Amino acid sequence: MSAHPQISWTEGEQTHTLRWQSENGTAAPKRVVVADDRMSADVAYRLVCEGTALLWRGDFQNARQLLQALARRIDRKPTKPRKQVAPVPTPIEAFHLHRQAQSQRARTLAMLLLPFDDNYVMPLRRAPDVRQACNEAYGAADGAFVVAMRELLGLIGAHEWRKKGVEIHALGDRIHPHYGVFSPVRGEYVQLVADAPLPSTKLAFDIGTGTGVLAAVLAQRGIERIVATDQDPRALSCARENIQRLGLSGQIEVLQTDLFPQGRAPLIICNPPWLPARPSSAIEYAIYDPDSQMLRGFLLGLAAHLTPGGEGWLILSDLAEHLGLRTRDALLEMIAVAGLKVLGRKDVKPHHPRAADVDDPLHVARSAEVTSLWRLTAA
Structure with a gap:
């Protein structure tokens, strides 16, 4: 075309x-x-x-x-x-x-x-x-x-949505998503990042920052410097605007790069698209990760970018497992192949309306869904 x-x-x-x-x-x-x-x-x-x-x-x-x-x-x-x-x-x-x-x-x-x-x-x-x-x-x-x-x-x-923003309880403020950038309406995964114990307050990387919401949460938790990355120009513009409006530009640097910035950090977080399927449009890349490319890329590169004893936080729903798109064993194998081990996992049930909608064709899977924050480190 x-x-x-x-x-x-x-x-x-x-x-x-x-x-x-x-x-x-x-x-x-x-x-x-x-x-x-x-x-x-x-x-x-x-x-x-x-x-x-x-x-x-x-x-x-x-x-x-x-x-x-x-x-x-x-x-x-x-x-x-x-x-x-x-x-x-x-x-x-x-x-x-x-x-x-x-x-x-x-x-x-x-x-x-x-x-x-x-x-x-x-x-x-x-x-x-x-x-x-x-x-x-x-x-x-x-x-x-x-x-x-x-x-x-x-x-x-x-x-x-951009004008009125999305209320983020963990921030005590609003995030304003731009067109084509995934809106953080699923507040449970943001709260997981707000509650997990920090391994360090010196430096963190936020991989695939989107609206910048997770970088902002980490900044409000007292992390001195955060490098937030993304490839999408719309996401980069959105994240910069949100971070500036929240008064966090002194703590957060937004970079256009594929996954990791240069260097190492004691904390690296990533919230990749949760479903390993092919997007049918550009906007769907926030939801669908073909062949788990971003998930695999994050896991395979994590150990090389963590400081000794550092942690990688993977925020991931198990909806793909309930849909038969990926098994738990396959996820654990990805983690092991990447030279990582699991330090712990914090789970939460989603509260969005579709999880309780019995008329939803995917109700059985959605009703069983759990969102997790996986704490990973180099094996």
């Missing part, structure tokens, strides 16, 4: 072409028709299911209602014959079926498209002012384009 993919459609007996915008790298739809307030939800649903995208020319709020109507039709459970009994899927089958369904759902809902003029202005009735949200996610405006409404709503939601 080219650096600037194009989308084409016919309108007023003329062919029009604009830049296609997709943060997830979704290919531009090949079939596009113009739609407005006169199109019914049933017709729209039939078209998008056939792979035809709808370029919206009507009222923005009506487009939002149409998207909700499409989602309801997608989520409607099929009627099954009474005597038909579907076999219960294994946890790993349930996971893959869930991801497949979510991917198909996302592709279908991404078929409702919105046009943008220069400077991030939508030429639609009752369109909100989204210029700041677009600037935060896309950078400076670069001409007219077309984007999926679903993506735009994600930008708006991320902008609101």
Whole structure:
């Protein structure tokens, strides 16, 4: 796919072409028709299911209602014959079926498209002012384009999260996540870092810092100097902004590097993506770690970057184990192969709503999930 993919459609007996915008790298739809307030939800649903995208020319709020109507039709459970009994899927089958369904759902809902003029202005009735949200996610405006409404709503939601922030009990303050940076809404893993006994207060490395939340917690616990690393430019910008706002820039240095900075530290922490699966978009790299690459990289490099007697803190959920994506024995083998030993482990049960949602396709695994802080050192 080219650096600037194009989308084409016919309108007023003329062919029009604009830049296609997709943060997830979704290919531009090949079939596009113009739609407005006169199109019914049933017709729209039939078209998008056939792979035809709808370029919206009507009222923005009506487009939002149409998207909700499409989602309801997608989520409607099929009627099954009474005597038909579907076999219960294994946890790993349930996971893959869930991801497949979510991917198909996302592709279908991404078929409702919105046009943008220069400077991030939508030429639609009752369109909100989204210029700041677009600037935060896309950078400076670069001409007219077309984007999926679903993506735009994600930008708006991320902008609101960035404005109000996420309350972090362990900090007694808020962290403000940027678009595309994993939000620390799972507070239990942050609390583990806040409660674990520190091996030293001199120096720590925070690998894959993201929003900078764990580096900030360590700084508030009195660690004199922290080096926080990440590869993603959005994460680096987010971490620097949060750290500056919290008044911790004198203690925390943010570096762009792959995993470890140079040197050794008595404490090195890492909260890698918890599920060893292939991401379907760039944003999902915060959740899915293909072939456990980041986890393996952290473990294999840890001993060489710890000072004698130093500790590595691995923050990891066992959800992958309950889904059949990784076994506990495989994790322990990774630790041993890396020349490490386990000093201890602190566990906590998650409290997020999905853990108690019996209608969640992954409820059995989520209800059994435990998040752990593994204290590791060189063997």
